[in-house]
Amino acid sequence: MSTISDRKKKILAAVVDEYIRTAEPVGSKAIAQTANLGCSPATIRNELAELVNMGYLEQPHTSAGRVPTPMGYRMYVNELMDRQKLSLEETEDINRRLNQKLQELDDTIDNVSRLASQLTDYPALALTTQSAVTIKRFDIIYVDANTFILVVMLSNNSVRNKLVRLPISVDQKMIQRLSSLFNASFTGITEDQITPLLINSTERAADDSMGLSSVIAAFAIEVLTDSSTPTAAVSGENRLLGQPEFRDPDKAHRLMSYLSGGGHILPADDSFGGTDEVRVLIGPENVAEELKDSSVVIASYDAGDNTRGLIGVVGPTRMDYSAVAAKLSFLAAGLSRRLGGGEAPPEGMHNKLIIKGDNSDGSR
């Protein structure tokens, strides 16, 4: 039953391609012309009717062309679409932007999402799935009697700092002492290992009657929480409005609000992020109600320190999967190369693009 003739495949592919291009239901005549199988519209009509029966296509109404169902898209993504290779200009463009963006600032996640959005012309979001972070070292810089700077280096090699102003005076000795104490007992531990007990004992050991220890400990907790909390950045929501399926302002508004809220795109339990594969979630395959008639393409990259980042792009189900997947894949590879630890993948790796996705096929 699930086997499907070669010609049907070609026809299905033609329908999807055409529909992606025009956003209009595709008729038999159009297919007869574009896909040059040597047969007439009438024949194609018969095939189309069967494809509708099988659930790959549907008709908006009796006398319109055909439109792919989510199942049709799934088939297309899994087997039919030609894995697009980026042109040289495109790869160069992306590399150039990457170099530019990344050295500019390292609040990368925001830039990554903006970049992905610009490249694909769809809304994009980037998120980090940080693993357990610990503090590598503490430094306390004495500025004046009422001011010092906390500098903390984390296991993922990012550095955070905070300026602390005090209502009272401290001497350099105290700072010295606190510094070495914190370096001794607060490094290499995760957030939940910072207990009131630990803070207390440090306070006593440092002879700190002014509660400086708690200030420092609070900063440590803040930094650790902050770095191990997954954060999301969304950009380009407004690009939705360019898509004809979002001509309805209400519909657009709903989805945009959802995205702006840092929408949860991935199935929470999903252990996604193997090698540089790209995952596609089509319409109802999405968990979030708000995404049920949109599609999401996700790539994952190595962000160093055993951390993976995700870049996702959201669009109508009639999305240019091929182009988006190619771009995201290349982008992810580029990011991995720049941020990742370990083995740098070879430069040309975007060719062997693997696409994986929900294969449960059980739609409808």
Next chain:
Amino acid sequence: MSTISDRKKKILAAVVDEYIRTAEPVGSKAIAQTANLGCSPATIRNELAELVNMGYLEQPHTSAGRVPTPMGYRMYVNELMDRQKLSLEETEDINRRLNQKLQELDDTIDNVSRLASQLTDYPALALTTQSAVTIKRFDIIYVDANTFILVVMLSNNSVRNKLVRLPISVDQKMIQRLSSLFNASFTGITEDQITPLLINSTERAADDSMGLSSVIAAFAIEVLTDSSTPTAAVSGENRLLGQPEFRDPDKAHRLMSYLSGGGHILPADDSFGGTDEVRVLIGPENVAEELKDSSVVIASYDAGDNTRGLIGVVGPTRMDYSAVAAKLSFLAAGLSRRLGGGEAPPEGMHNKLIIKGDNSDGSR
């Protein structure tokens, strides 16, 4: 000619109020009921006709109600609207959010715009107009032979850091030397005073044959550029879609794209930012073509170190000026109190809300 009877004022105010509320042209009957001047719809019709002649109102078509012109809004904003006082809950809410947001992170500008957008339910943007920033002090933390951390404290009391990894080894002595040299000659100067000459001489003085000086100097330049470049943050663009005047997706799209681009809201030459006044720009008063039929409300706050920040809110000309102005004003005051140097304004200051704006009256 420009004098206007008391009753006309009341009627104009009533029209604007009603139109702001309903977004529908306002008829004579409706006014007769809401504004209780003791007179009949017929009388009001006469007055309305005159207000149209004077240019304060207009009719979308012969037999519809009246709608305020930009000039009408201007009059309303300048003289007629009741300066709204926030309720206790509202002020508390804002203060609570401020406390929360501000201590969370000091990449404030982003949070400020988000906050403003949430409060007003319009798109908002925040921007800084940094003045000349200098470096107060340098610290270099030795991590290991190939790694050190640069910490830089700026005149505006923000602290920046950067992890530097070297392909070669350095000893602590060198770090020591560089640190004191940079503290001696790179502090208190602005970006353009960092010349190749200066870098060179430092390099020689430190006996630095490995170009560390240039790395450090580059960081200094980066930080200074970064802090003295005005940055903008835009949030809540999607709230536009809630407004009936942006039901047209194209219109919405245009404006949203403009905003996302970090749109320039203020007349470039504008020396705005006295005390905590609020400025309103109505429709054609805006310089940017894209804003010609929208309105902007802007407040300015003291961001410390002789710097002022701006918070702006964008909406249709039919915007709730009174509420927005009150909220922005209070928000700006709160920010000034928290970030500002100098004299903290008293807690209840949002009452004496001053609104200034373009008074040129020359529309049409």
Next chain:
DNA sequence: ATTAGCACTCGAAAGTTGAGAGTGCCAACA
């Protein structure tokens, strides 16, 4: 100066029509 009354205007919403694209099916054909 105000008001009631009334004819008039005009836009929005609902209904009507016609054209065109695309189908399904049938009978003919290789």
Next chain:
DNA sequence: TGTTGGCACTCTCAACTTTCGAGTGCTAAT
């Protein structure tokens, strides 16, 4: 048996028409 041309049928979309009602402007009376 798979393919094809032909043709009647269906259904949407756009254009046009009709209806309805809100709101006006004017006039004459108070």
